[in-house]
Amino acid sequence: MALVPYAGCSGGSVSQPVPVLTGKNYTTWAIKVEADLDAAGLREAVVPPEDAASVVISKKGKLARAYLLRALADNLLLQVAAKKTAAEIWSGLKSRFVGADRVRASRLGTLRSEFKLLxxxxxxxxxxxxxxxxxxxxxxxxxxxxxxxxxxxxxxxxxxxxxxxxxxxxxxxxxxxxxxxxxxxxxxxxxxxxRLRRWAGGRRAGRRRAAVLGEAMVGAGTASWRCAGRRRRRGEHSIRRRGRRGKCYKCGVRGHFKRECPLLQKEPVAGRALLVDGDVDDAGLL
Known part of the structure; x- marks a missing residue:
């Protein structure tokens, strides 16, 4: 339903869907309906001011009454259909759902308690x-x-x-x-x-960078440890290879050369010198 403004008033037509009063949404319904009527220049028909002309209100009341009847559920429509003016319909609904002053004061006290405990x-x-x-x-x-x-x-x-x-x-x-x-x-x-979210995001990014750097350092340390292990294994292998050296020509035992032979080191120096001389003489004879 498009609520056409009253002739002579400023403002465009109200083309929003009509809010329907179901009995449990009176507060929000009243706010929406009052805003629609005000935009169409018809609010005076439901809340007439003291100095308003009765003729003008009567002309506006027909449009306002038609709008209010469309904004009611069927069970509520039958209860207010006998009322002839928009102001009577509005007042009747307000008395029904808001209550008299004593009930209103009681509800207001309850609402204050709810707000205090919120x-x-x-x-x-x-x-x-x-x-x-x-x-x-x-x-x-x-x-x-x-x-x-x-x-x-x-x-x-x-x-x-x-x-x-x-x-x-x-x-x-x-x-x-x-x-x-x-x-x-x-x-x-x-x-x-x-600002707090930006600061927390910066801290998380810093922690991620530190974690990545730590993983890189751990990886580098692991690689260094592996290299050291390889060097140690190569050294042990080299030692084992030295243990498999050829047979000594002096004692016939494998594992050392003749110049390293213990038997050669135990021989007297003179004997070794004679051997050397004999070798030299034999070489000269040849």
Missing amino acids: RMDGGESLDAFVGKISGMATRYAGLGSTLDDTAMVKKLLDCVPDRRYAAVAGMEQFCDLSTQLFEDALGRLKAFDE
């Missing part, structure tokens, strides 16, 4: 908790009361987790919380969260 869960995001506070403010407005920014800011700062205490302390020191807007406090906390 806390932020451990894994709950900041946007989800802000949505709860905003919903409380909407319910206050539906009961004819107001939840001011000071109370909302105090609730927000009292319920944030420990990691945001630095931002809360800075706001309490440098800002006047009695005049601070709720949106301003929320923006400051979100900016702090963004």
Whole structure:
């Protein structure tokens, strides 16, 4: 349904889907319907001001009444169909779902208690908790009361987790919380969260780089240890190879040369000299 504005008023037609009152969504339904009627210039028909002309309200009331009837579920439509004006329908619905002053005061006290006990869960995001506070403010407005920014800011700062205490302390020191807007406090906390995420991301990147460097150093140490092991094995192999040297021509035992033979070292020096001389003479004879 397109809600056409009243003739002579400013504004375009309201072409959004009509919100339907089911009996459990009166607060949000009333906000949407009142906004649609105001955009079409028909709000005076449901909440007539004291100085409004009755003729004008009568002409606007027909369009407003038709819109309200379309915005009701069938069971509620039959209960208010006998009412002739939009103001009567609006007032009847408000009395039914909001109640008299005594009931309204009782509901308002219950709502204040709920707001006082409202806390932020451990894994709950900041946007989800802000949505709860905003919903409380909407319910206050539906009961004819107001939840001011000071109370909302105090609730927000009292319920944030420990990691945001630095931002809360800075706001309490440098800002006047009695005049601070709720949106301003929320923006400051979100900016702090963004900076905190960047800092945590930098720390994680540093830890990853350190881990990679440590793995590289461990790998280099392992490679060095393997090289040392290979050199040690080559040395042992060389020693074993030296143990398999040829047979000595002096004693006939394998493992050393003649010049290293123990028997040769035990012979007297004179005997070795005679042998040398004999060898020389034999060489000369030849």
